[in-house]
Amino acid sequence: MKEVLVLLPDSPYSDWIIQKVQLLQGTNYDFACFGVERNYIKSPVCTFMMPGSSAYQEFIKKKNKYDRVVIHYHTQETGFFVEKSQIPSEKLVWVLWSGDLYNSKFYKKPLYLRQTLLWKEANTTELKRNSKLKEYVKSLLGKINSYDYQKSFQRIKYIGTCFPTDVNEADDTFGKCYIIIPHNILSINELFEVNSFATIQSTGTKILLGHSGAVENNHLDGIDLLQKLRISHQILCPLSYGGEEYIKAVISAGNNAFGDKFQPLTAFLPKIEYYQLLTEVGFAVFFLRIQQAFGNILGLLFLGVKIFLPKENSIFIDLRKKGFLLFSIEELSKKAISNGLNEQDRLQNRSLILKLYNEEKIAESYERMYLGSMNNVE
Incomplete structure (x- = not known):
């Protein structure tokens, strides 16, 4: 043995x-x-x-x-x-x-x-x-x-x-x-509440920026770009863990750029509450150059959210090869975040998750x- x-x-x-x-x-x-x-x-x-x-x-x-x-x-x-x-x-x-x-x-x-x-x-x-x-x-x-x-x-x-x-x-x-x-x-059962998600999907228009207060999220660059695009969406920014000084800097930059449209999430939420909140999100923008937030990204794709990642990010590269529909940061524009995924694209991403990451x-x-x-x- x-x-x-x-x-x-x-x-x-x-x-x-x-x-x-x-x-x-x-x-x-x-x-x-x-x-x-x-x-x-x-x-x-x-x-x-x-x-x-x-x-x-x-x-x-x-x-x-x-x-x-x-x-x-x-x-x-x-x-x-x-x-x-x-x-x-x-x-x-x-x-x-x-x-x-x-x-x-x-x-x-x-x-x-x-x-x-x-x-x-x-x-x-x-x-x-x-x-x-x-x-x-x-x-x-x-x-x-x-x-x-x-x-x-x-x-x-x-x-x-x-x-x-x-x-x-x-x-x-x-x-x-x-x-x-x-x-x-x-599996998806550990990554998110798949049974609950089977009956819900994203119906909102908010933008999710990053997944935590880790510096690798490059929030300051994300805020700068979104401000230049003159977006009018509300922005949810999860910051429940990470460096305290960096989180303060992100909140300050977000408030200066977007005022009350910038919504930092500093309290840790139970998983089901967090993902319920994500049903208000139509778009997610990650400025991660490296592989992080994979569980979050799969959950967002399952909900039907349109996701943007740097083209060098391994999640972007390898999920695209598997047939998932994701977008690069280079494709991010005001027009791109005014049109969400259609029903066919949502179903394609969801069916791939169920096929590749089941128990x-x-x-x-x-x-x-x-x-x-x-x-x-x-």
Whole structure:
């Protein structure tokens, strides 16, 4: 019987992942998170530990028993583990969540558009990075370090994702040619209330700007462009989490540009209430240059919202290849946001979501990831 180790971040999604993995037969699983406090993971089968602790040292002794090691969200802690344990490449799969690539210091392409970059440069005090020598010394001393973290990306052979474009970005970043294992982490049932959504659709004309207060949303550039287009729509702007100072800057810019037509959403809403609010939205504009907000985007497409994304965003690239109707930021105009999707286009997007992200498809994805032969994906 196969032995599989699943390394997880302390994320709201991790319990769902654990539940889906536990449904698989024919393999024994261990779940671990390199942390101390449980903020999100509630499942008791997931062991929490910190590198260097006695529990961690005992854990490392079992490394050779695993036939496969699946890393969700690759960090310095997971990189330290695979390097110090010398996990063979053939056993390693990195399930790429997006942020573990784009927010790593190794990714060099720009995340920010002009207005947002100017704000960030004016409001960020960059700490001097530790030298490679210092990081190497940390490695010798058995401490978490960026030296082993960077090396670990070379050790990895496989990437699990439903976004081939993200793998191309990882290839370019690390000078590798990773092998893709097609994998969807969550079904539409976890991403949004599909049963409730089956009887509702968007009927409004509001514009949704971004999905959170994360700086990668480039809100300031979005506000600038929408102001130049002289739009008259009300604008909903979700800002329930992110950097406090950045959120203040976005609210100030939005109020200055649109007055009371700009509606910041700073309180966290239960999922069903949030998506009910989105039925007032006819258009959604994301200035994300990277893959974020996938669940939000699928939910909006299911509701029939017309979505605009930068053409370099992997969600835009890969969903367009699958037949979804999305639009690029370059196509954004006053005319484009005065005409919503027609019924045929709405049904096309909804039917593709039901076809590609249903429970059966996700179950197949998990079987492929955790039970399938690595040789079959090469």
